[in-house]
Structure formats: C-alpha cells, structure tokens
Amino acid sequence: MAVDNDGIAVVTLQRPPVNSLNLDLLQAMNNTFDDVAKNKSKGMILTSASPTVFSAGLDIMEMYKPDPKRVETFWVTLQDMWLKLFGASFPTAAAINGHAPAGGCLIATSCEYRVMLSGKFTIGLNETALGIVAPTWFQDSLRHTIPTRQAEIALTTGKMFTVDEALKVGLIDETAADKAEAIEKCKKFIKRFDKIPSLARGMTKQIFRQEVLKKLLTNRQADTKQFLDLVNQPKVQQSLELYLAMLKQKSQK
Ligand SMILES: CC/C=C\CC/C=C/CC(=O)SCCNC(=O)CCNC(=O)[C@H](O)C(C)(C)COP(=O)(O)OP(=O)(O)OC[C@H]1O[C@@H](n2cnc3c(N)ncnc32)[C@H](O)[C@@H]1OP(=O)(O)O
Numbered sequence: 459m460a461v462d463n464d465g466i467a468v469v470t471l472q473r474p475p476v477n478s479l480n481l482d483l484l485q486a487m488n489n490t491f492d493d494v495a496k497n498k499s500k501g502m503i504l505t506s507a508s509p510t511v512f513s514a515g516l517d518i519m520e521m522y523k524p525d526p527k528r529v530e531t532f533w534v535t536l537q538d539m540w541l542k543l544f545g546a547s548f549p550t551a552a553a554i555n556g557h558a559p560a561g562g563c564l565i566a567t568s569c570e571y572r573v574m575l576s577g578k579f580t581i582g583l584n585e586t587a588l589g590i591v592a593p594t595w596f597q598d599s600l601r602h603t604i605p606t607r608q609a610e611i612a613l614t615t616g617k618m619f620t621v622d623e624a625l626k627v628g629l630i631d632e633t634a635a636d637k638a639e640a641i642e643k644c645k646k647f648i649k650r651f652d653k654i655p656s657l658a659r660g661m662t663k664q665i666f667r668q669e670v671l672k673k674l675l676t677n678r679q680a681d682t683k684q685f686l687d688l689v690n691q692p693k694v695q696q697s698l699e700l701y702l703a704m705l706k707q708k709s710q711k
Pocket residue numbers: 475476478510511513514515516517518519521557559560561562584585588590591592593685688689694702705706707708709710
C-alpha cells in the first residue's frame with residue numbers, strides 16, 4: 459500500500475496472475491482497510507498491479523473440493539471485507555485498470571466512485587452464467603450503483619458490460635486512457651470532500667448504506683450457511699470443475 463503526499467491511500471491488489479480473491483488476499487485487504495481507517499487517510503483508491511485484470515473475483519480454487527473449515531473462514535473473511543469496504547466512513551474509489559468480473563465487480567461497486575480504463579475490458583456479476591448465485595449483498599452492491607431494472611436483467615443474465623455499456627448505465631463514473639489518469643480522476647473525486655467535515659460526511663454515507671449493511675450483519679450466519687450448502691452441492695462442484703477446465707484450456711491457447 460502506498461500513501462501519497464496528499465494523504466490519499468492508493469491500495470494496489472497484487473496477486474498474480476489475475477488477483478483472484480483467496481483467503482490470504484482477503485485477509486491482507488481487511489488489514490489494509492483497518493490501517494487506512496486508523497491512519498486517518500483522506501480516502502482510499504483501489505487498483506491493480508496487473509495491466510489487464512483488476513480482479514478475477516473469488517478464487518475458484520477456494521470453492522472447488524473445499525476443506526470444510528477453510529471454506530467457512532474464506533466466506534466469513536469475504537463478508538468482513540465487504541462490510542469494511544462498503545461501510546467505510548472514508549471516501550473510496552476504484553481505478554479499474556482491467557477486467558472486473560464477479561467478485562472484482564463487487565469490490566468496484568462497494569466503492570463510492572469508479573474510473574475504468576477504456577479498452578476491451580469487461581465488468582459485471584456473471585454468477586448465473588456459471589451456474590452459481592450472486593449472494594444478496596453482491597446483488598445489493600450492484601443495485602446500489604445502477605438502476606434496479608438494469609440490475610435485475612444484468613444479474614439474471616450474468617451480463618458482463620463493456621466499458622462503454624458500463625459508462626452508459628452508470629456502473630462506472632468515468633473512463634481513463636491509462637492507470638495514472640484513472641488514479642488522478644479518483645483523487646479528484648476524493649478531493650471534492652476536502653471542505654466537507656469528515657464526521658458529517660462519514661455518518662451520512664453510513665446512514666445512506668446502513669439498510670444494505672444491516673441486512674448482512676443481521677443475517678451473517680444464514681448467509682454463511684446458504685453459501686456452504688450451495689458450495690457442497692454436487693451440481694455446483696460439477697459447474698466449478700467445468701469452468702476451471704474451460705479457464706485452463708483458454709489460458710493454454
Ligand atoms: C459455489 C459458490 C456459490 C456462491 C458464490 C457466489 C459468488 C461468486 C463470485 C465470484 O467471484 S466467482 C469467480 C468468477 N470469476 C470469473 O468468472 C472470472 C474468471 N476469469 C476470467 O474470466 C479471466 O481469467 C480474466 C478475464 C479475469 C483474465 O483473463 P486472462 O488475462 O486471459 O487470464 P486467464 O484466463 O488466462 O487466467 C490466468 C490464470 O488464472 C486462472 N484464473 C482465472 N480466474 C480465476 C479465478 N476466478 N479463480 C481461480 N483461478 C482463476 C486461470 O485458470 C489461469 O490459470 P492457469 O493455471 O491456466 O494459468
């Protein structure tokens with residue numbers, strides 16, 4: 459993590475090759491978000507060290523033939539990550555410098571502002587296309603960002619938006635030619651709050667987001683159980699196996 463002169467933390471995801479979110483990366487993100495809050499940074503920008511992938515979403519290896527204890531810890535840590543990021547009182551922005559499918563889109567939509575690089579990248583919640591279900595809070599994060607009708611159609615079809623489509627529907631706020639420009643645009647967004655008292659800003663954001671946050675906070679155990687039931691279904695394991703094989707085949711071409 460780097461904190462620049464103007465007090466804005468730039469947090470770079472760096473788990474090659476595709477920043478897939480495994481238990482270790484999620485734990486590191488949680489520690490970093492706590493540090494950003496403790497250091498009283500003006501705000502946080504999330505970006506990626508990869509030139510083509512912001513994040514490939516959840517690491518499928520954490521869910522394929524999982525160890526029962528680890529997969530439960532994995533899910534609870536993912537819930538923590540979302541609660542910290544979506545509920546952060548400090549300003550948050552995503553400089554999306556590559557593809558952002560599924561959990562990658564979740565991270566981006568948990569931030570308050572999104573700038574994505576122009577190019578052949580895509581962003582969206584593609585879970586249904588993989589035969590899995592986007593949990594309530596994934597769906598809520600999308601619904602919080604784009605109009606309800608478009609969110610429903612996107613979720614049920616597993617739509618991956620091109621950069622132009624994402625801009626048109628409001629899934630991203632701006633485009634940028636390169637990563638430096640994306641970070642600059644995110645900084646400009648965060649600097650808008652320079653003259654707004656941070657306590658009032660933070661509380662207003664938390665009130666605005668509290669309904670969605672409360673839904674998970676009061677249903678955490680049920681949400682975990684639902685995930686564990688789903689992940690242990692033979693049909694879901696079969697879908698994950700096929701998907702992994704497809705990804706492997708594609709990467710070897
Ligand atoms: C049962 C679960 C129930 C509920 C949970 C619901 C919530 C799910 C949320 C999720 O996030 S599920 C994950 C969904 N993610 C995806 O569908 C993305 C899959 N990846 C891609 O589409 C592409 O990799 C990419 C567009 C992100 C990047 O493309 P490219 O740069 O061409 O890289 P490769 O495809 O060649 O991949 C390199 C390498 O990485 C492996 N990999 C890719 N994504 C994942 C992943 N999500 N988890 C684990 N591993 C992944 C891929 O297999 C390649 O591995 P090699 O060993 O062949 O190099």
